[in-house]
Structures are given as structure tokens and as C-alpha cells.
Amino acid sequence: MATRVTIDPITRIEGHLRIDVEVDAGAVSKAWASCTMWRGIEKILLGRDPREAWLFAQRFCGVCTTVHAIASVRAVEDALALEIPPNAQYIRNLVLLAHGLHDHIVHFYHLSALDWVDVTTVPAADPAKTAALAESVSPWPHNGRVALAGVRDKVKALVESGQLGPFAHGYWGHPAMRLSPEVNLLAVSHYLQAIDVQRKANQVVAMLGGKSPHIQNVAVGGVMNAVNLDSLATLNVDRLWAMKDLLEEVVPFVHQVYFVDACAIAAFYADWFGHGAGHRSYLAVPDLPVDGPATSFDLPGGTLFDGDLATVRRMKDWKDAPLRKAVTEDVTHAWYRGKGALHPFDGETVPALTDWEEGGKYSWVKAPRYDGRPMEVGPLAQVLVGYASGDPLTKKWVDKALEVVSGLAGRKVGPSDLMSTMGRHLARAVRCAMLAELALKHWQLLADNVLKGDATTFVPPTFPKGEVSGLGLHEAPRGTLSHWAVVEAGRIKNYQAVVPTTWNASPRDEKGAVGPYEAALLANPVADAERPLEVLRTVHSFDPCMACACHTFDASGKPVATVKVL
Amino acid sequence: MRLAVLGMGNVLRRDDGFGPTVARRLLSRWAFPDDVAVEDVGTPGLDLVSRLVGVDVVVAVDAVEGGGPAGALTTWRWHEMPAAPPGEPRVTAHEADLRDALAAATLHGEAPREAYLVGAVAHDTGDGVGLTSRVDAALEPACRAVLSILASHGVRATARDGADDDGAWWHRRAAAG
Numbered sequence: 001m002a003t004r005v006t007i008d009p010i011t012r013i014e015g016h017l018r019i020d021v022e023v024d025a026g027a028v029s030k031a032w033a034s035c036t037m038w039r040g041i042e043k044i045l046l047g048r049d050p051r052e053a054w055l056f057a058q059r060f061c062g063v064c065t066t067v068h069a070i071a072s073v074r075a076v077e078d079a080l081a082l083e084i085p086p087n088a089q090y091i092r093n094l095v096l097l098a099h100g101l102h103d104h105i106v107h108f109y110h111l112s113a114l115d116w117v118d119v120t121t122v123p124a125a126d127p128a129k130t131a132a133l134a135e136s137v138s139p140w141p142h143n144g145r146v147a148l149a150g151v152r153d154k155v156k157a158l159v160e161s162g163q164l165g166p167f168a169h170g171y172w173g174h175p176a177m178r179l180s181p182e183v184n185l186l187a188v189s190h191y192l193q194a195i196d197v198q199r200k201a202n203q204v205v206a207m208l209g210g211k212s213p214h215i216q217n218v219a220v221g222g223v224m225n226a227v228n229l230d231s232l233a234t235l236n237v238d239r240l241w242a243m244k245d246l247l248e249e250v251v252p253f254v255h256q257v258y259f260v261d262a263c264a265i266a267a268f269y270a271d272w273f274g275h276g277a278g279h280r281s282y283l284a285v286p287d288l289p290v291d292g293p294a295t296s297f298d299l300p301g302g303t304l305f306d307g308d309l310a311t312v313r314r315m316k317d318w319k320d321a322p323l324r325k326a327v328t329e330d331v332t333h334a335w336y337r338g339k340g341a342l343h344p345f346d347g348e349t350v351p352a353l354t355d356w357e358e359g360g361k362y363s364w365v366k367a368p369r370y371d372g373r374p375m376e377v378g379p380l381a382q383v384l385v386g387y388a389s390g391d392p393l394t395k396k397w398v399d400k401a402l403e404v405v406s407g408l409a410g411r412k413v414g415p416s417d418l419m420s421t422m423g424r425h426l427a428r429a430v431r432c433a434m435l436a437e438l439a440l441k442h443w444q445l446l447a448d449n450v451l452k453g454d455a456t457t458f459v460p461p462t463f464p465k466g467e468v469s470g471l472g473l474h475e476a477p478r479g480t481l482s483h484w485a486v487v488e489a490g491r492i493k494n495y496q497a498v499v500p501t502t503w504n505a506s507p508r509d510e511k512g513a514v515g516p517y518e519a520a521l522l523a524n525p526v527a528d529a530e531r532p533l534e535v536l537r538t539v540h541s542f543d544p545c546m547a548c549a550c551h552t553f554d555a556s557g558k559p560v561a562t563v564k565v566l
Numbered sequence: 567m568r569l570a571v572l573g574m575g576n577v578l579r580r581d582d583g584f585g586p587t588v589a590r591r592l593l594s595r596w597a598f599p600d601d602v603a604v605e606d607v608g609t610p611g612l613d614l615v616s617r618l619v620g621v622d623v624v625v626a627v628d629a630v631e632g633g634g635p636a637g638a639l640t641t642w643r644w645h646e647m648p649a650a651p652p653g654e655p656r657v658t659a660h661e662a663d664l665r666d667a668l669a670a671a672t673l674h675g676e677a678p679r680e681a682y683l684v685g686a687v688a689h690d691t692g693d694g695v696g697l698t699s700r701v702d703a704a705l706e707p708a709c710r711a712v713l714s715i716l717a718s719h720g721v722r723a724t725a726r727d728g729a730d731d732d733g734a735w736w737h738r739r740a741a742a743g
Contacts, residue, residue, distance in 0.1 A: 041693055044578055056736070059578045063611045110612045110670075154673055165669025166615075195674050199616040213608045 002029060003529050007536070008036070017505065017544055018356075019517070021535055023526045028535070031514070031521035033505045034356065035365040040336075040349035045495045050076045050487050051220045051461065053495070057483065058214055060497060063545055065213040066099045066205060067476040068483070068497070075483040076220045078318070079470025080463070085456040086292045088222035090446035091235075093288050094243070095208050095215060096474070097439040101250055102201035103477040104379075104432040105258060107543050109187075109194040110166075112425060115537045116265050117187040118177040119167045123156035125181035134186055137264060137408075140256040142193060143186065151189040171533040179268055187265075190257050197253040200246045207243055208235075222458035227450055240447050247439050254436040262429030263401055266422050267408030276421030276538040278520030279374055280307030282381035283503070285323070285482075286315055287475035288438060290445065294318060298438055299475055300391040303370065304384055307419055312388035318473050327482065327498065329366040330509040340510050341369060344484035344496040345469050367506040367515060368498050376516040377479025377503045378542060379428040380418060387415060393437065397430045421520070424541035463490040476500055478543055504542045517542060569721060570621045570678075571604040571712055572614075574628040574664075577736045581636075581688035581701045585627040587734050588684075588708045594733030595709070596723035602716065614667035615674070624678045625715050626664055627708060629688040629701070636689035637700030639707050641715070644668060644681035680719075684711050695736050705732070 002024040022030040041060050045053050054072035058065040070092055077084060127148040134143035158165060164172075171177075179187075202212050208225060209215025217224050226234040266273075286301035295317060302314040315323060328341035337350040354361045367374070375381075386394030398415065405413045405426065418427055472483040479500035486494035506515030514522075517539060524538050573589025575582040586606035593604050607617060618624055633640065647665055664683060671677035686704040697705070713723055 041578055044693060044695065056578065059576060059608065059736075061609075063609075063613060065608065106612050110615075154675070158673060163669075166666050166673060168666070168669075192674050195615055195619060195670070199619070202613075202616065211605075213610060213613070214606070 005526070005529050005532050005535070007532060017539075019521075019535060019539060021521055021524075021526070021532070023529050023532075026525060026527065028521045028524040028526060031518040032358070032362060033365075033507065033515055033517040033539075034363040035505060036363075040351065042495045042497050043349055045492050048492050049490065050079075050463070050485065050492050053485070053492060054218055054220070057497070060499075061545065064099075064103065064476060064478070066095055066209065066215050067474055067481055069215055069218050070096060071472040071474045071476075071481050071483040071497070072485075073218050073220050073472065074318075074474065075470045075472025075485040076461070076487065077470065078472060079468040079485060079487050080220075080461050082221060082459060082461055083293045084222045084459060085454075086449055087225075087227060087446065087454060087457045089289045089292060089294070090442055090449065091208055091223045091225055091457065092218065093442045094439065094446060095205055095217075096287070097435050097442060098201045098204035098208075098247070100435045100477050101254060101432060101439060102198045102205065104428055104435070105194050105198040105201070105254070107477075108258060108262065108425070108428065109191040112540050112543065113187055113191065113261070113265070114167065114170050115533065115540055116177070116269060117179060117184050118172055118174075119155060119164070119170065119184065119188060120159055120172040121177075121179075121181040122152055122185045122188055123159055123181075125152055125185035127152055127185065130182040130185045133182055138256045138260045140252070140260075143189070148185060148189055151192060152185055155185075155188055171531050171536075174531055174533045175527055176533050179265075183264065183268065187261060190261055193253070193257070197250055201250045204243050204246050207239060219458060221461045225457055227455040227457060229450065235450070240443075240450070244440075244443055244447075247443060251436040251440060254432050259397075259401070259429045259433045260404070262426055263404040264408060266401075266413075266426045267405045269422060270405070270409040270411065270413065272422035272537070273413060273417040273420045275524055275534075276424075276520045276541060277307070277419045278376060278516050280419045281305045281370075281373055281375050282384050283370055283375040283377050283480055284382040284385045285320075285473045285475050285480050286317060287473070288442065298393075298441070299382070299434075300386045300389055300394065301475060302385040302389055303375070304381075304388055305373070307416065309384070309388035309415065312385060314385075314389040318471070324471060326371045327368060328372070329368050329496070329498065329502075331366050332510040333361055333507040334363050334366045335361050336366065341367075341372075344482070344498055345486055345494065347484070347494065347496040349496075363505075363507040365502050365505050365507060367509040368503050369509060372511075374506060374509070374513055374515055374519070375503055377500050378424065379431040379477075379479075380424045381479060382475060383427040383430050384415070384418060393434050394430070397433045401426055401430050421524075421538045421541045424543075428543065463487065465489055467493065478545055479503060501542075501545050505544060517544075567601060567622045567719070568620065569602045569623045569625070569716060569719060570617065571602065571625045571627065571716075572617060573604075573606045574609065574626055576609050577734070578693060578695060580690045580692060580694045581686075581697055582629050582691045583695070583734075583736070584629040584686050584688065584697060584701055584704070584708075587697060587732065588627045588705060588712065590733035590735075591705055592709055592712060592723075594731050595726055596713070597726055598723050599721060602721055602723075612667075614664065615670045618667055618671040618678055618681075619674055619676045621678050623680045623682075623715075623719050625682045625684060625712055627684045627712065628664070629691065630685035631688060633685075634687045635700075636687050636698065637704045638687045639704050639711065640685050641711055642683045642685070647683050682715050684708055684715075
């Protein structure tokens with residue numbers, strides 16, 4: 001008989017992602033992903049000046065502020081067919097790269113890793129053995145025995161105090177946790193180092209953006225950074241090289257620590273290459289333009305269907321006509337008026353809240369579709385599309401990851417194994433390793449261009465009297481982000497943001513086709529319905545970032561989440 | 567000594583914008599010494615940890631749910647902050663809160679010595695820009711509460727002459743054209 005499990009975080013935020021699964025004979029037989037918070041925040045932009053839309057758009061989300069700012073100005077520039085100067089592309093690219101590095105490091109160590117690393121075993125670890133193990137897999141110089149003993153003692157004090165602090169929300173001692181105390185110690189020590197490293201990446205965002213979160217330097221038409229090599233107050237040689245120094249501290253951490261840890265965890269839990277595949281249809285868009293008019297890109301985009309690498313269609317650029325036609329959002333099972341699908345330019349966001357209804361409406365997230373099909377977005381999609389279309393940088397890091405994992409796991413792990421829960425974590429590490437390399441490249445592109453005397457960063461926009469519409473694309477840390485703006489006489493007439501988690505957390509559509517989370521959860525093992533760690537592993541592998549948040553502090557001490565078994 | 571005043575919340579969700587609005591008002595009406603950082607940090611989730619590391623005293627300003635009528639202002643010290651029961655899992659990265667972030671900073675080893683939360687009870691956290699009237703009325707007392715905490719740590723802010731702008735750009739609309 002099937003058991004129904006509901007995971008519903010309530011927190012001081014009014015709840016965002018609720019997962020319902022039916023568990024039959026130790027495996028998920030049905031799944032529903034539901035966003036329990038209103039997601040029509042774009043309406044706030046209607047009637048506003050499109051030149052200031054990005055300032056509001058970057059408040060959609062507290063974690064990924066920069067991505068919304070840049071997608072927004074790209075949408076308006078697309079509507080105006082406005083080409084921006086090369087410096088503006090490079091500065092935006094560096095902001096996006098530094099943000100991506102920061103984001104992937106934070107989310108791996110502070111959210112995902114804790115599904116695989118049992119912190120409470122750390123007190124039993126032997127630091128000397130941990131140091132020897134670390135040295136066998138990575139040249140990173142900060143894995144010494146003495147430092148590791150210090151970390152072990154700190155964790156020991158924490159565990160003995162009974163107040164687990166940052167680790168209070170894990171399923172400790174769960175039978176599905178299988179790493180040795182030594183591996184767990186190494187991971188926790190890197191968790192602590194990650195706090196310092198991600199801060200350096202974020203400093204680069206702040207140096208170019210003026211502050212972080214909420215960068216202040218973008219504009220429709222380019223960026224507002226003044227470039228003058230002879231001025232102390234502008235982007236000059238000192239600042240350029242200060243950013244390079246910061247990036248040169250972040251890059252080795254990504255290559256020697258994060259990438260290696262992800263490979264090691266993947267090898268120890270290689271059975272998770274067999275769970276969580278889902279639809280196996282993927283979407284990514286090109287990003288990091290290397291020229292002003294955005295005709296050539298360093299990150300590849302395209303589509304790939306049904307797990308078949310041979311079906312890949314590479315998108316040359318953001319003008320891609322099939323993409324612009326193919327995207328729709330279906331509201332049949334979402335709490336909005338009507339049923340069926342509309343193109344984002346014609347999108348409506350009129351709330352129609354009902355109860356949570358299994359066969360009816362059950363989520364605030366609309367169901368985005370590509371030519372009517374649900375698509376997974378995110379690092380796995382980015383990496384598979386790049387790999388299938390022969391992108392050399394993607395191939396280099398995928399091949400390296402597969403080689404390391406196969407060696408450690410003692411069995412062959414191939415590209416199609418990536419289509420899984422563990423594959424998503426590995427793909428995120430691959431993508432982050434690529435971003436680290438590209439951060440140094442785009443720093444160089446900016447430095448070279450500035451040093452040869454080009455100080456232009458902005459082209460003023462002009463708005464026509466009539467109606468124009470534009471698409472702003474960005475391949476964000478969690479996947480394809482698109483802002484769709486309709487502008488009439490210099491005012492925003494319609495605005496829809498189709499965000500990565502909307503693709504992945506989408507509910508069923510008019511045809512009853514389930515969304516990517518829902519598909520990936522099917523057949524997922526669940527050993528203990530009271531503690532559904534395996535369900536969280538698969539959901540976390542997508543790195544959900546739901547509600548683009550509200551942040552009231554709960555003064556009444558309500559629980560962080562509830563798990564209900566019926 | 568380094569001090570940080572962090573205005574937390576989302577300015578697109580009415581009263582949830584209380585923290586950022588207090589931060590902006592403080593910045594526009596008072597001048598602070600260099601070792602005090604007053605920031606509108608939005609809704610940082612897990613990113614909050616790195617804001618706390620290396621800071622000696624942190625004052626967070628946030629909207630709170632429950633605990634009194636709309637606009638009621640309370641100041642908690644670190645260990646008095648209402649605690650959520652542990653045990654259940656996190657589903658997304660938005661759920662890390664101030665207490666978790668302080669605990670992570672402690673484990674890291676460079677946590678603030680003291681932390682305060684200045685909270686005003688929210689009335690409406692739906693989509694929209696601007697505070698409801700009773701929460702708006704708590705802005706000035708909240709600024710005073712922050713300044714008095716800073717003063718207790720020996721920090722003097724200087725009032726800017728004739729400054730009455732609240733500094734919150736999101737309350738303004740761009741001129742047509």
C-alpha cells in the first residue's frame with residue numbers, strides 16, 4: 001500500500017517549495033512539486049520606465065540578484081536592437097562569472113553536501129588519515145593534519161553541546177549516509193574554507209557592481225563604470241589587478257577543492273548515478289558574449305531531447321528563432337486564471353487560488369514548455385548540451401571528471417550516467433571549473449581592451465513611440481533565465497520572467513505531463529518515510545531557489561519544515 | 567572594531583522592506599565613522615554568513631511575524647532571539663536565517679562578539695512597494711534603536727544637516743519621458 005509523504009517548509013518565509021510523494025514498496029510512485037508562494041512579482045514593473053526595470057527586477061530574488069538585473073537590461077536592449085560596447089559585455093560577463101563562482105561554491109558546501117556528509121561522525125575522524133587521503137587526490141595546500149585536527153575539535157565541541165547550529169537541519173545518522181569519518185572531516189573543513197573563498201568572488205562582484213548584493217553598475221545600453229586609467233576614482237589599473245588577485249585565489253579552490261570533492265562524493269555514492277534521471281530533455285542558452293554585438297559566445301547553448309546526445313541542436317546566438325517561438329507557460333495546474341499555454345509576450349498572471357488539488361491546481365509556479373515539452377535546465381543541461389555539441393572546454397572538464405570518478409569508483413562512469421541525481425552535482429562542479437577558467441579569460445579581455453585605449457562603456461537608448469518587445473537571456477547558475485518585455489511609448493506594457501526553477505519545479509501541464517522535479521523523483525528510493533533524505537537528495541540536486549523571497553523573521557518559533565507521513 | 571548594520575528584507579513585498587528602508591534612512595540622515603558599515607542586504611539566505619565573519623558587532627534590522635501588533639518594535643540580543651526548533655531539513659537555500667548564519671560564523675571562528683535584531687511586526691508582506699502606515703511609523707524609532715546600540719559600543723553617528731529624504735529610491739517613480 002502506498003504511503004503519502006509531504007515535505008513542506010514553512011519557515012519565517014511563508015513557505016515555498018512543497019513536495020508530495022507517494023511511496024510504494026520503498027520507492028516513489030507519484031510526485032508533485034508545488035510552489036506555495038505567489039510568483040507574479042513581475043507585475044510590479046507594469047507602467048514603469050524600462051530603463052529602471054532592472055533595479056526592481058534584481059529584487060525578485062535575494063540570492064541571484066545580479067542575474068535578474070542583467071537579464072532585464074538585455075531584454076530592453078533586445079527590444080531596441082541596441083548593440084552595447086565590448087567593455088560593457090566584458091564587465092557584465094565578469095560580474096556574472098564571479099557571481100556564478102560564488103553561488104556554486106556556497107550551494108555545494110552549504111546546502112547540497114550536507115545531504116551526503118554526516119557531520120556528526122566527524123569527532124571520530126583521524127586527522128592524519130584525512131590529510132593522507134586529501135594529499136592523494138589534490139595538491140591543495142590547506143589540507144594539513146594540524147588544521148584538520150582543529151576543525152575536528154570544533155565540530156566535536158559542537159556535537160557534544162547538542163546545539164548543532166548551522167548543521168541543525170540534517171538527517172544525521174541516516175542509513176543512506178555512507179562516507180567515512182575521515183572523508184566527512186575533509187568536507188567540513190572545506191565547508192569552512194568555502195566561507196572565505198566565496199567572499200572573495202563576491203568582492204569582485206562588488207568592485208564592479210559598486211555593491212553586492214544588488215549591483216548598481218548596469219544600464220540599458222551598457223554599464224555605468226567609468227574607465228580611466230589615470231583616475232583614482234574609476235576602473236583603473238589598480239582595480240583591474242586587485243580583481244585579478246582575488247580571482248586567482250578563487251580559481252585554485254574551485255579546481256583543487258570543489259571539483260575534487262564533487263568527484264569524490266560522486267564516486268562514493270556512485271549508485272546515485274542510477275537515480276533521478278527524469279525527462280532527460282535539456283535546455284541551455286549561449287552566454288558570455290565575446291564581442292559587442294553578441295555574435296560569438298564562450299558558453300554554448302542548445303537543446304537535447306530524450307537523453308540522446310545525437311539530438312543536440314546548438315543555438316548560435318540570442319536571436320535564435322526557434323527558441324523565441326517555442327517557449328510557452330501553461331497554467332492548467334497553476335493558481336492562475338484559465339488553462340492551457342501562452343507565449344510569454346502574451347502571458348497573463350491573474351491569480352486564482354484554490355486548495356491544493358491533486359488533479360487540479362496545486363502550485364504558484366506556471367509550467368514552462370519548449371515546443372510543448374517539459375525541459376530540465378541548469379548545470380546538467382549546460383554541460384550535456386556543450387558536450388554533445390563538441391564544445392572543447394566542456395569536453396575537457398567532463399572527460400576529466402568522468403576519469404577521476406571512474407578511477408575512484410572502480411567502474412566506468414560515462415556521459416549518459418550524468419543524467420541522474422549525482423550527475424547534476426558533478427555537472428555543477430564541471431560548470432564551475434569552466435567558469436573559473438573563463439573568469440581569468442574575461443578579465444584578460446577587459447584588461448586588453450581597456451589598455452589599448454577603449455574607455456567606452458555605454459550607448460544611450462532611444463525609445464520609439466510604438467510597441468516593441470524584447471527577450472533578455474542569461475544562463476544563470478540554476479539554468480536558463482529569460483525576461484520577456486513588451487514596451488510601448490517608453491513604458492513597460494507586459495513583463496514576464498521565466499526563471500530556472502520555474503522550468504524545473506513546474507507542475508503538470510494541460511496534457512498531464514509532469515515537470516522535471518516530479519519526473520526525477522519517480523522510482524527514487526525511500527528507505528524511511530519519516531526521514532525522506534533520498535527525496536531531498538534528488539530535489540537538492542537541482543539546487544532549488546524557489547520563491548524569490550520574502551524575509552520576515554518568525555518571532556513565534558515555528559518549525560523550519562514539516563515532514564508529514566499519511 | 568568593526569560594526570555592521572544589516573537591513574534585511576525584500577523591498578518589493580511591502581512591510582518586508584522594513585529592514586532595507588531603515589538602512590537607507592540611516593545612510594541618508596546620519597554620517598557614520600569608517601568602521602561602521604550600514605547596508606541594505608536584501609534577502610541573502612545562505613550568503614548572510616559571509617556578512618558576519620570578521621565583524622565585531624552586528625545589528626540586523628528585519629520585519630518580524632507575530633509577537634505583537636503591526637509596527638511593534640522589539641530588540642533582541644543574540645541568544646534571546648526566538649529559536650526555531652531544529653531537526654527538520656531545509657528544502658532551499660533561502661531558508662538560512664540569522665541564527666543559523668551566526669552559528670556558522672561561530673564554527674568558522676570569526677563570529678561577531680555581539681549580535682542584535684531590531685524587528686518590527688509586519689502587517690502586509692504581499693507584492694507591492696512601500697510600507698503600511700504603522701510599520702512606516704516604526705522607521706524613526708528603529709533608527710533611534712540602532713543608533714543607541716551603536717552608541718553603547720562607543721560609536722557616534724553625526725546627523726546630516728537638513729536631511730529629511732528617506733533615501734529609499736524604490737519609493738520614487740522615474741519622471742515620464
